[in-house]
Amino acid sequence: MRHRRLGKDKRMAWNAEKSNPAAVAFRAVRPLRSPSDPMSASPLVIGKFSLGMGDRFAHEAEAQLAACLAARKLGVEIVPVWNKSNREHNIIGSEPTSTRAAADAAVKSLGWTAPYFLDADHIGLKTVDRFVGVSDFFTIDVADFIAQPADPAAVKAFVDRHPELVGTLTLAGIDRPFTTTRADVERTAAKFLLAVQEAGKVYRHIAAVKGVGRFVPEISMDETDSPQTPPELLVILAAIADEGVPIQTIAPKFTGRFNKGVDYVGDLAQFEREFNDDLCVIAHAVKKYGLPANLKLSVHSGSDKFSIYPAIRRALARHGAGVHVKTAGTTWLEEVIGLAEAGGDGLALAKEIYAEALSHMDELCQPYATVIDIDRARLPSAAEVDAWSSAQFVGALRHDQKNPLYNAHLRQLIHVGFKVAAKMGPRYLGQLKACRESCARNVTLNLLERHIRPLFL
């Protein structure tokens, strides 16, 4: 069995607070069939620490899993979650079945016996169906529904149902109590209720096909303009519990910029304070509203955010909390680094990818406009890069901020440039095979040394 079963203690926690309407809704999650029925499995539960890994061209699953295997030998369990969004599948021209095949093959080849998951990343009602068969983790993205007007009667009913959210709220672990008025809660509910209702629709759609408890549901609200504050998160979680969605991970938008492939930009102290407060809000909501006991934060675009890793690490230790860190394109960048490092045809192809990306910059950046900051003046010309040695190319691209050759602008451009490689098709895949050793080595080392080690080891 690939997945960890829910322990007896957790099952009991799941069913805590029977008087609470939310807890009643979650009773549906409990297996109803007899234990001898193979379909009576307890809900799938994701472990404390998990790493979302993207594998755009389905060639790196083994190298990625090797990082989790190394972490395991070093004493920490990291649950691998392979994620690929509908947008990525469309750009690359792949199907979710290919992600499943690559993950299963890597698991078999390396003899991985612990749980692992496949994340249907950023799906909604319109895009979920192609993932339903093969995925067992669903990132239900409702960011587009935030701030869309909810039914005023539903908002009123929500606030009436939750008088505990109004007034002075003292949460364990948070020094300053939250002070909220009824109008504040109404405003927050009005902003998020429709999004939560939409998440309920998507959740029930998936559950109708896969069965309740047969997948890990996440709700994501990260792809929006303004961050959700910890008091807003509490209201959102109360609404999610009311909606009966047994989420195990939630991805809010955090304060600061989470640009693709590069470090965090923002107020580190504020991030740390809010991240800690979010953990306290989650612990509170689990008890108060009967949400799954393993509910944890999911940090999207979490790769390469080296400056906040110490804060995340401290917060997890302080609260004994788990986390899901979703990487974003960092493995694709390591493939290009691996090609460049191999020299010869590999380096030539890496240079060609850069030149193509540079000449199609507007088109490539457009879908990612809000999550990249590229200063065109800092991008070297294609001719300049063409003259680079392997070490120069690798130095510019590898995320080593101490290296004077490192260029965050070039890195972001190549980050969004995977479409160029997708268009190259067999030529790109051929070089991935030819440069297997250096690609795989860079993929593993990046996840283990730059991500898993500072966060978890």
Ligand SMILES: [Zn+2]
């Ligand atoms: Zn996201």
